[in-house]
Amino acid sequence: MHCYILPEQYDCQVIVHCYLSCGHSVDLKCHIDSEAYDCLETVKRTLPTCKHDVEMNCHENVNSFKCQVEVTEKRKDCEHNLTRKCYISSVLFQVKNKCCEKVNKTLPCGHSVEVECHINIKDIKCKRMVDTNFPCHHENMKVVCCEKDTTTCSSTCRLTCSMSHECSKPCHFPKKCNCEEIVEKTHPTCGHTARVKCFEKIEETKCLAKVVKSLPCGHEKQLICHRDVRLVQCQEPVVKELDCGHKREVQCHKDVRKSDIQCTEIVLKNLKCGHHQDMCCYEDPMSKTCSEMVRKLLPCSHYQESECWRKIEEIKCETEVEKLLSCGHTVNAKCYLKSLEIKCRVKVLKQLLNCSHSALMECCVFPGKINCMELVEYKQPKCNHVT
Template sequence: MEEDSVDEMKSHSNIHEARFLVGLCRYFLQQGYLPEQITILTTYSGQLFAFKRLMKKSDFEGVRVATVDNFQGEENDIILLSLVRSNKQGSAGFLKIDNRICVALSRARKGLYCIGNFKLLAQQNPTGPSLWREIVKDAEIYGTIGKSLKLQCRNHTETQNEVSNEADFSKVPEGGCSVPCEARLICGHVCRMPCHPADMKHENYKCRQKCTQTICTLGHRCMKQCYQPCDTQCKKPVDKTLPCGHIQKVPCYKSSSEVICESPCRRRLDCGHQCKELCGKGCTVVCQEMIRHYDWPCGHNVLAKCSAGPDSCSKPCNEILSCEHPCKGSCGKCHQGRLHAFCREKCDRTLVCGHPCRSTCAADCPPCSRKCENRCQHSKCKKNCGEPCVPCAERCIWRCRHFRCGAQCGKPCDRRACHDPCTLMLKCGHPCIGLCGEPCPKKCRICDKEEVTSILFGDEDDDDARFVELEDCKHLIEANALDQWMKTDSGSKDTSEATSIKLKVCPWCKTPIRRNLRYGSIIKQALDDINAVKRRIFGNERTIQNLRQNLQERIHREVVCAIARDQQLFLLFETMVSSTLALSHGQITALENRVRFQEEMIDLAKELQSLRSPSLNQQYVKQMKNEIVVMQTWLCKEPINRMSQQQTDDANREAKRFHLALNLFKILVKKPAARDKASEEVKAAELQLFDGKAMTAQRANEINDLLKKIDYKSGGLGISEKERKEIVAAIGLAKGHWLKCPRGHVYAIGECGGATETGKCPECGQGIGGTQHRLTEGNRVASEMDGAQYPAWSEEANNMANFDLNNLH
């Protein structure tokens, strides 16, 4: 086989020789030789790397591979030598050098095996002495050279196999021959390997036949392989009837009571759908059955999971937002119109800097986020475009042989423009068409006549026309016309109009003119006006820094608790406030509004948590808790440094609904009888508060009226405060004599106040009074009548709690 050239190493390799010697090395290892006894040598480094690619570390750990030059002075028991060179040109390279030949052939103590093109080597130096020719001649005499190598099986000495390439080693897969071993093992099974000279006593052999040992009372055999330790428990699958009645394949050793049934569950959920879990596991908590929902507050007909709530409604919202764009969110994501998704319409309004707004729709555009393009001949602004620039304090460089500006670069120039023609010559040899002291235009009136005389204002083709080249866009404009253009409001013909705060633009391409010495004063005035607007947008830096610090403290103090359920949202919110990014006053205000709403939600959640009464409808309490969390999460949705008018209105309406609901709960806790005395009003208020619809001003007024009616009707006897006082004064009983029946109807007990007889409530027929100075079950003190905390005859502190000791005379 011919050699290969390794261009990047300027070396040679021979893959045939490498594969053959790798196979031969494996054969020697199978004969029981240690890896440390074998060394593979090669005459070229390219072949060295070929060996390393072919030899897996796990198979050849300890076998050394080296070049002949690196092995000088060393020996080993077995040397496998690859000579590499084999080509049609008959080139042997440095294999012609005798001392290298001697080094390569004298490293073995017990056995030397060489592979190479000995015919090519013997032909070197045909007219003179050749060491290779002598070596080949002696090898032929002793029969130690040939086209193949004979391998004799140690177990079957009559069997020999010739190998001449990598594939031939498949005849000796385990280092012996292809005859089956067939030795009887200690376990009684037969060795299934082909003939192998190593481990003849099979002490390390692992029998992989099935184990024949019986390991349980039912006669089941061990399920492992013969060489593995037998199971202590029988794992053979058998049919067993489980406690639930299902039959299932179970490991033999397991009791049916220990097994989790994997059959489908037969039970039905509360919604009526089949449980989707396995029989042995807990029933489905969230039903995944897809059904049509018709009963959501939005009234949409939607296909969704049975367990899904109104927030899963996929119908488009399409409500017209305060920005006059249709809402692109879904009905569910907008929470039935209560909390709309942020409007994602592209703004595209032109900002004061002249760039189009790249943000989404909002009442006020955020500051431009592009890199500032303003620069002068000394430096350039490194801020974002929306931030106010710092004027350059260097001396202005506008000068000619007639005039020189003495002002600072960032202030209006104190010299007038020079109108004399430029006296310089262009590279083409023609006179410059510019003006004195201005940068010379690159174009020539003669060489670039067509381009220079293109009509824009009308005087471009005059022989004495002078031109100004704009640095920002490189357009050429006739000087007199450009002078007039720059004095108007960006070219407006009506100069009586109010001047816009913006940079003048090129009349050809509308690129803002930011750099030009001739019109420096106009440009600087425009930039100064723009900076004034930017400063108003950004606000006072010290004020903004104080606001940011205050917000950061408030977030760590309050908001962490509110949104700890969603660390990602918290990190987004906290990162925005603590970042080094410049924030405008509008952005800080938006963040402050979100924090204020968050704090309001936290206070509402705390108050709601403190309310405890059986008169509260726990379903509505739970709904309000969940909706507070929804709003807290909504307040942290991006972009959190902006808050549109729609979002502010939505948050205010939702907060108003929560406060009204909390007021209702407080009335029900303070006056439990309200559910009986104002049942219709309570139900109507709960329906309007928790029907999932947005809170409007009209709804809020209706709910407020309902709350007043509930409070009035549940005050005691459905009387005013004035009437209550008059009745208490007229009856003249001490505190604790006023009581109420189980349904809240008020009555009084005279004398000592202790109940000595029973009766029926004239209003509802419930039992009132009691015996042996003990009230009938369900009767209690009517605190709303006289402020007493306990009945007049009770065990609480001898009734002292019923009296204000400061008013005793």
């Protein structure tokens, strides 16, 4: 071995002759354990389950060995022979391997067909060519047997109607042959002519001719012939008297007693406050707000003009009065304003906070916000100049 390999890590490669526990002998490399070695000598043994004599490697177990002998037997469902390996279950083999023997089977249509034994006749489509049996007057045709019942006649109808028109549609038996040729027919009730399909009964169609008819109210109107004048609403404008006594132009069909027509005549009405106001006749004076300007006495004892409808507590007194402010000054202001809401604009002298000077300002101004504009001398620290 190479010098770098340690003796305890080296497997001895010398070939030696060994005797195995089964009685056979074999040449092995020295490092191989003969006790753990699987003997590959071919031996003949009888399997305990099927009793077949088979050849196998000496180390193989007869109880787990898969017998490869081919067994022939009859199937359960059809009695045809099958051949399988001995170790494969007969039931499982028949489930996985269907019978493929060719047999003749008779189909529901009466024809015989050669197929594999396992195929169900319900899954077989008969391909024998047969004649159709159309119930119409047209000629039959050749089709495969399985399509006989689903094949429909594709011939042109060609039947003629009472007016000798020939039907050009595909065969539609047993549906009635309705001729769709356009023809001119006369309505028996009104005498008007109309173009309709040949199969249509003129007495069952509505006449669409335009005619002038008299409505129940006496007015005339152009209508489609079939329309019932009793169901037509006359749109003619007429003048009708409303319940209030005023007259108004409305559509003839309108019933002024039942409809939602409102009288828009302008009339003078009394409001609940006693004032008068122009409004539409239909309007309720009790729901109106009076906008008449009146003089009202306010809780402050002043009089002020305001709309009649407005409540006294909602009115702001605009009278100018003297008010004493918290600063002690007296100012003129509107009556409705509270003293705390008024800014005092009286000019007063106040000492500024950042210096000893005083400045004239409005009383409401805080002196800390004012910049002093007095001119003073200032000695520059670097040059000692006075500026």
